[in-house]
Amino acid sequence: MGLSRERIVGAAIELLDTDGERGLTFRALAARLKTGAGAIYWHVTNKDELLIAATEAILTGAARPRAGTPEDTLRAIALGVFDAVDEHPWVGTQLTRMQAQPALLRLSESIGRQVQLLGVPSAAGFDAATALLNYVLGVAGQNAALAGSIEPGTIRGEVLGTMAAEWEALDPEEFPYLRSVAPQLRDHDDRDQFLAGVDLVLAGMATLRGVPADPPRRARPDVPSGHGPSQ
């Protein structure tokens, strides 16, 4: 069984997951695949292409629309990205750094289409869809950065705890707000907060249709809570 594009991409994903973004080098990849570094170039053009393929492997189907109201579909799409980045933080980096990422196109398409279904007038619709996309990408980028700043494989809650401790140690004169909110940071649920943000944007969109929005809830039992669509 020789090399193949799939084996290479698979090994790259493993390396990225276990050793972080800096762990993926052609030498490490070659060692894991028991070949020379140059062999990989026979199947893959360069590192960028490899990263795109790896992201593609994780994100296939993540932006696929499901049945339900446009709002619920938008929540599901957004959650799909969130969970994928949660499991594979380097996906967040790819999504926010690479313009040539096909997954980003599919995500834009899915979001845009659902916003259209929402009934937002077309001029404002493009702006609204772009806003939601950018919010999702912002969270993805932050989560990737947060994961990149620590040892790969650290427990989730731990990261927020450390960050909360830093906020509590800030100068009270300059950072009263962050200090006051540090306890909330410590024991909040990322995923919940992400959804609250999605709901906030959706509530904003509702005002664009002239329909009074019901205030976004924080608890949402209607959304599946398991980590879904990533590989």
Added chain:
Amino acid sequence: MGLSRERIVGAAIELLDTDGERGLTFRALAARLKTGAGAIYWHVTNKDELLIAATEAILTGAARPRAGTPEDTLRAIALGVFDAVDEHPWVGTQLTRMQAQPALLRLSESIGRQVQLLGVPSAAGFDAATALLNYVLGVAGQNAALAGSIEPGTIRGEVLGTMAAEWEALDPEEFPYLRSVAPQLRDHDDRDQFLAGVDLVLAGMATLRGVPADPPRRARPDVPSGHGPSQ
């Protein structure tokens, strides 16, 4: 006039602006400063610290609250970041990649405080402030990525034109939405769209107070249109 931290940071900013993020190397920096590469390490710990200092130099004061309603202040803060990233795309990368970036703390503080003033209840307030921050960071990251994908110094409109052409060339079966919206992408104003997104989030926040939001406008003559607060 020997070396100094300020001269080093200044030269780094010039290099980043003219040659892009990949243009900043210790060797190029040393050449520009007419020293050896190692000399820089006497004044600066490492490259990360240098990038943080450079971002800091650009973003000082960008998040400082001005007089006005909380909404207007939030718009001004967001615009400050947008314009800074517009002039110095690498700032967008820093903001979204580095957790230890002081400018990010100040930005979080400023946004959070204004959202408090907005009267959003404190539990939802933290979520709302985080949502706005993530939106701003998402746009910053995308603009940085977009700028990074092209030759430094390309004309702004040109980038969007190229991207619009790509969207028009997409498969009509798979990407009907992006194709339909390509013309809007071509001749829209980034900055306008960014503001529309901020207004969307603000409209969402308004629903959290139970106050009916007036629908966000697209034209906004009340906001200064010049590129302001960066260096």
Added chain:
DNA sequence: ACCTGAACACCGTTCAAGT
């Protein structure tokens, strides 16, 4: 057609040696 591994052109960073 596919693989090997040395070699090339870079990086960031260190450090003995200078002034």
Added chain:
DNA sequence: ACCTGAACACCGTTCAAGT
């Protein structure tokens, strides 16, 4: 105290040589 520049330990990528 500050600077110099060679050296070290890496990178991504290429390419002659093998099978």
